[in-house]
Amino acid sequence: MLIDSHCHLNYKGVAEDQQGVLARARAAGVTGFLNISTRQSEWDAVVAVAEAEPDVWASVGIHPHEADAHADLGAEALRAATAHPRVIAIGETGLDYYYDHSDRAVQRALFRMHIGVARDTGLPLIIHTRDAEADTAEILADEMGKGAFPALIHCFTASADFARTVLDLGLTISLSGIVTFKNARDLQEIARELPEQRMLVETDAPFLAPIPHRGKPCEPAFVADTCAFVAQLRGVSREDLAETTSANFFRLFTKAQPPQVAL
Numbered sequence: 001m002l003i004d005s006h007c008h009l010n011y012k013g014v015a016e017d018q019q020g021v022l023a024r025a026r027a028a029g030v031t032g033f034l035n036i037s038t039r040q041s042e043w044d045a046v047v048a049v050a051e052a053e054p055d056v057w058a059s060v061g062i063h064p065h066e067a068d069a070h071a072d073l074g075a076e077a078l079r080a081a082t083a084h085p086r087v088i089a090i091g092e093t094g095l096d097y098y099y100d101h102s103d104r105a106v107q108r109a110l111f112r113m114h115i116g117v118a119r120d121t122g123l124p125l126i127i128h129t130r131d132a133e134a135d136t137a138e139i140l141a142d143e144m145g146k147g148a149f150p151a152l153i154h155c156f157t158a159s160a161d162f163a164r165t166v167l168d169l170g171l172t173i174s175l176s177g178i179v180t181f182k183n184a185r186d187l188q189e190i191a192r193e194l195p196e197q198r199m200l201v202e203t204d205a206p207f208l209a210p211i212p213h214r215g216k217p218c219e220p221a222f223v224a225d226t227c228a229f230v231a232q233l234r235g236v237s238r239e240d241l242a243e244t245t246s247a248n249f250f251r252l253f254t255k256a257q258p259p260q261v262a263l
């Protein structure tokens with residue numbers, strides 16, 4: 001088993017050849033895909049892929065870049081979308097103060113709204129955070145105090161302090177192809193030390209192709225390269241890390257069922 005815990009199969013760069021992309025990933029050993037949405041207008045299309053493909057699941061949520069355009073999205077609309085049997089997660093949501101494509105106060109309000117739906121439904125929250133460690137940590141601690149909810153930090157690029165903070169809050173950390181980059185020494189150190197039961201791997205395709213694919217559009221097949229790289233960092237076999245991270249995936253995303261293997 002090997003799961004790409006975060007990809008955008010409906011984004012330009014992947015969507016044009018979605019069947020080819022999925023076929024290449026399956027040939028590379030990828031057995032599951034979590035197809036992530038970033039705005040309400042794409043929810044139906046993201047879920048439709050998960051309806052058509054037994055090894056694809058879907059998330060529903062609003063990316064912090066899209067917060068301004070969804071300032072009035074109520075929790076009820078999000079909650080209703082999570083009822084679909086192939087929707088196993090909420091997100092991606094969070095805070096992005098690097099690009100600041102949306103007003104920060106609106107980002108924070110939507111982040112808290114997503115947290116409330118995650119707490120009510122029990123579906124894990126997929127968090128995007130960039131240049132916003134302090135506010136992300138503060139909101140997570142505050143909201144956990146009101147009632148626990150399952151969550152992960154996707155495409156982790158933050159500090160070791162932030163990693164400790166979110167691990168202490170019970171979160172899982174997902175590593176993307178960024179960990180393979182030559183200048184990612186700090187992140188590699190974090191990847192080496194992560195508790196085995198609290199880590200996932202992802203591509204964030206079509207973004208962030210890992211070494212040795214840099215410069216190409218990223219595809220879910222490349223999660224195998226990121227998994228192999230992290231396995232080497234940690235001194236385990238790539239097969240072991242693939243099994244561990246897949247088991248972690250199904251333990252966190254309890255609504256997902258592994259596809260049945262045809263005998």
Ligand SMILES: [Zn+2]
Pocket residue numbers: 092128154155
């Ligand atoms: Zn993201």
Ligand SMILES: [Zn+2]
Pocket residue numbers: 006008036092204
């Ligand atoms: Zn993403």
